Amino acid sequence: MKKSVFVGALALAGLSAGVAAAGTLDDVKARGKLNCGTNTGLVGFAAPDANGEWKGFDVAVCRALAAAVLGDAMAVEFVPTTGKTRFTALASGEIDVLARNTTWTFTRDVDLKFDFVGVNYYDGQGFMVPKSLGVSSAKELDGATICIQTGTTTELNLADFFRKNNISYEPVPVETDNEAQQQYLAGACDAYTTDASGLAAVRATFENPQDQILLPEIISKEPLGPLVRHGDNEWGDVVRWTLFALVAAEELGITSANIEELSNGTDNPEINRILGTEGSLGEMLGLDPLWAKRAISAGGNYGELFEKNIGVNTPIGLARGLNAQWTEGGLQYAPPFR
Amino acid sequence: MTELADPPKESFRLGMLIYDTRYRSLTIQVVALIGFLVLVGWLINNTANNLATLGKPINFSFLNDTAGYDINQRLLDYNSQSTHWRAAVMGLLNTLLVAFLGCVTATIIGIVVGVLRLSNNWLVARLMTIYVETFRNVPVLLWIVFSMALLIETLPSPRDFRGDDPAASMVLFDSVAITNRGIYIPEPLFSRGFGDIPVFPDRSSEACVAPEPGALLNDSCGLFQISLNLIAILAVTGAGLWGSRRIRRRADRIQAETGDRPTTWYLRLGVALVPLVGLLWALGFHLGLPELKGFNFVGGTHLRNSLIALWFALSLYTASFIAEIVRGGILAISKGQTEAAAALGLRPKRIMNLVILPQALRIIIPPLISQYLNLTKNSSLAIAVGYMDLTGTLMGITLNQSGRELEAVLLGMLIYLGISLSISGVMNWYNNRVKLVER
Missing domain, CATH: 3.40.190.10 (Periplasmic binding protein-like II)
Structure with a gap:
């Protein structure tokens, strides 16, 4: 059984790579x-x-x-x-x-x-926080819980930014923007970070977009x-x-x-x-x-x-x-x- | 007299490989084996060729590169500057943690529910049936996502604990905080602890240089560290239990000789507890309580809601299967056993514990192994709630950042295979111990 799974994986890789060459x-x-x-x-x-x-x-x-x-x-x-x-x-x-x-x-x-x-x-990576949090700079986010999409460059930038500024954070990995919205709106994360354009797009879908602010720091280049x-x-x-x-x-x-x-x-x-x-x-x-x-x-x-x-x-x-x-x-x- | 001639000796002909039933099955097997090997060889060759064309030959050296990402739940020291290899180990430990917690909880719930489902109390039996049928018949992924949504949406966020008239407050004498980011519980701390010993320390690295002579080493020194406090506590507890057992044996002996059993419970309690309490006092044991500081609760142990949701959903889901296995095991024991035990004057609870369950275990354990394996493998659904298990780190972020799909997936499969084989190895050993010895 295990062997057949292994062979199946190889077959998949073999066949799919074959497509790629055409x-x-x-x-x-x-x-x-x-x-x-x-x-x-x-x-x-x-x-x-x-x-x-x-x-x-x-x-x-x-x-x-x-x-x-x-x-x-x-x-x-x-x-x-x-x-x-x-x-x-x-x-x-x-x-x-x-x-x-x-x-x-x-x-x-x-x-x-x-x-x-x-x-x-x-684009560049930014942070969105609720206005009520009273934060005006990303450097004030020491100890905050931050929602982040996994498998993105923003995940690496985030780690670099906090390490560079010598402050800590708790990452909450999510798969899609929708999951991030759910967690963010429920207060399970203090901030959401992704490309500034993505933040603007997500904020536009909220009921009260004016309650959220984008922090001034753009921490990366995102072409x-x-x-x-x-x-x-x-x-x-x-x-x-x-x-x-x-x-x-x-x-x-x-x-x-x-x-x-x-x-x-x-x-x-x-x-x-x-x-x-x-x-x-x-x-x-x-x-x-x-x-x-x-x-x-x-x-x-x-x-x-x-x-x-x-x-x-x-x-x-x-x-x-x-x-x-x-x-x-x-x-x-x-x-x-x- | 006629001479009886030997039957003519048939010489071997090639055609016999197909037409002679003595050889045919062998021929078919050999041909099938060759075909299979050719297919495997072609697949491996094709994969290697295609990867080479893409310019990505199989190479595991990416594991030594800097990972660059952070992991929220880490059982050993890890930061974004550690290697992909270490990130994979963090993921593996998280997988093992949730699998272990899940298996233990699922077994306890499963046995209780399985027994209760056979209860004579109509209401209890029906309630257990409803539980089993609901959990067993909905995909576990939905339970995981549902548990997570429940935790996030219904529990208060840390902000609600703030202010003069907070919307939420801590429970159990202000020692436990239940939030939608997880549950913060007190952690054991030692003010006069022994410290840790690093395993495989790299003395040349910065982390292993003590800031001053005699001071504790940095957390990130060595591959991992062993807490001397934990070892001391385990040793004293073990010694205490051993002493207590000696006293019980002695009481047994005296009872066998004289018929009177000396009262020993206070002695046994003392032997087990006094040294432990003494050690804890000597180590300066105290509880670190979580407190709200800045954005989050600080201090205490943080059980993240991703862990809780996954643990909860996996346990309840698997427990519904285990309950059925337990029920089946009990029903397989003939009713005569119960009646015979009742005739001896045993009460129903003792009949279950002393007569039925020990026999039922023999039937229960083999299918139980599969349930443990299922639970462990189902834990790879962790990514749905952002729990950083092996699938999330090695086969998730590492795969994505390094682009090494085949290598990461192969390695991940090997590790899961290793975990599964270890679980079945241990359980088979246990099964051999409790199974009926037949002659």
Whole structure:
């Protein structure tokens, strides 16, 4: 019995690793559906709406990718993953791309054998506490009980932060944002820590968001972005340039409103190259010329997606900050389409 | 006279391997074995190849890297700078702790419920039936999550203990605090303790340098530390019990010789207790009470609600199965035994304790082993409530941070296999001791 379990595990590893070696772009085209790993539910980034349709900033990346590759933004199979299961899901080939507010780190890129294709949200780790706790800085949290998602970089940052400041804490590991909310709202933990954007998203779902405050300290750099398996560079290029197409579209003023008009041809050669009326960029990627046009039409350019899902006019209410275009003093910068 | 010729000697032909029933079964077995080995070989080879293609050949050296994460419940010294290996050991100890607590509690509840279910009292018997059927027929994961939700949602948080007119207060003379972060109970402390001795100390490490001559060593010196206080207490208790047994033997002997049994209970009590109390006094024994300081209760022993929820749910769930095993064991003893014992004048309680249970044990123990194994393996559901067991550390965070899925899972499986085999080894030994000796 034990032996058969062992063999089963080997078989699983053997078979799944076999999937990983094949060309993902061809697989996705043959399947007619994109398997996208996403959060189990983080409003604004990835969560099913009342009709069961996945909505959010990370979800939009997958929709744009499906539109570019398959011509249908709805041809996406969303696979909810937790902080712990996401990498195994990607490494085993269960998903083609992981867009789940995942931090780009050295070990994940190099040792875990993934490729981060870019950054769709520049974030940092923050703390949320109830206003009634009377805490105004994370350094006052000595001895506090803190809810933390396991298997994340935030878990490591938290340990480093408290060690550096020589104060103690009691970690309460949770698997998903929902569990964290339950414990936090019941007072089983004093503070909840995760990416500041995630905290804003969680707070937006509370009955009385104004009773919670985000502490001023941002204790880490968290560049969040989609990632693919290492070694399949053709697929990596497709995902990378789809993301860049969204960013470049905002910079160049291509919006979902004027994209039809612009695709008749303009005097800006870069817009023409992105929209496929000039050059053969799509062909180089192994796609058709209109790939980027479809990606942008799927939900709009980077700025539109931001405002629609997590911007200041949504319940999440995040300012552009670091995520503004480089021309606006932010960090979002797409290399030239040439 | 006709000569009887020997039957013609049949020479071995290759076809006989299939058509001759003498060889056929052997042939089939050999072919199946070869097929199985080829399959295993192909799987191992395929896995190794694919891992090599991914650039992740099997390698266990990640266990010596810094873990980087904290573990809330740690039975030995551990911090975020310890290795993954040590984190795995913390997880293993947590697994063993909850498995041990669970097995003991489940056995006690199981035996009581199993016996009560056979009670002549209609109400008691029905109540026990309801308990058994509810717990046995709902998945244990749901019980674990439900217990945790119950603890979190119904109990007061430490904040409620604060202020002039607190919403909650400590119980048992302000010594126990029941909160939704767990239960804080008093801890034993020694003001004139002997200290600890480190096992395998690394004298060159900073932790093993005493701050001043004669001072106690740092907690993190050595692989782990053995408390001399505990050893002293165990030794004195053991000696006390041994002395008490000697006195009882002597009383038995006198009773056998003279027919009069001397009164010895005060002697036995004294021999067992006086040295222990003396030792505790000499060590400066006192209780460390939990008190609210800052965000949390400080001092005392913190039983986290993840441990309580897991322990509670696993025990009650497994106890419902054990109750059925116990009931089955008792019902298997023929009614004649009860009647014969009653005819001898034994009261019902003594019939159960002296006649029925000792015989029922022989039937109960083998299936009980499986229940212990189940409980231990079910404890891997701990992650549902954030209890940092082996699955949470080695096969959870370590796996995730290092990306070594196959290695971590293989190691985890080996450890669980080791635990399970040890439990069945011990229980089989016990079973051999109590089983009916047949000739």
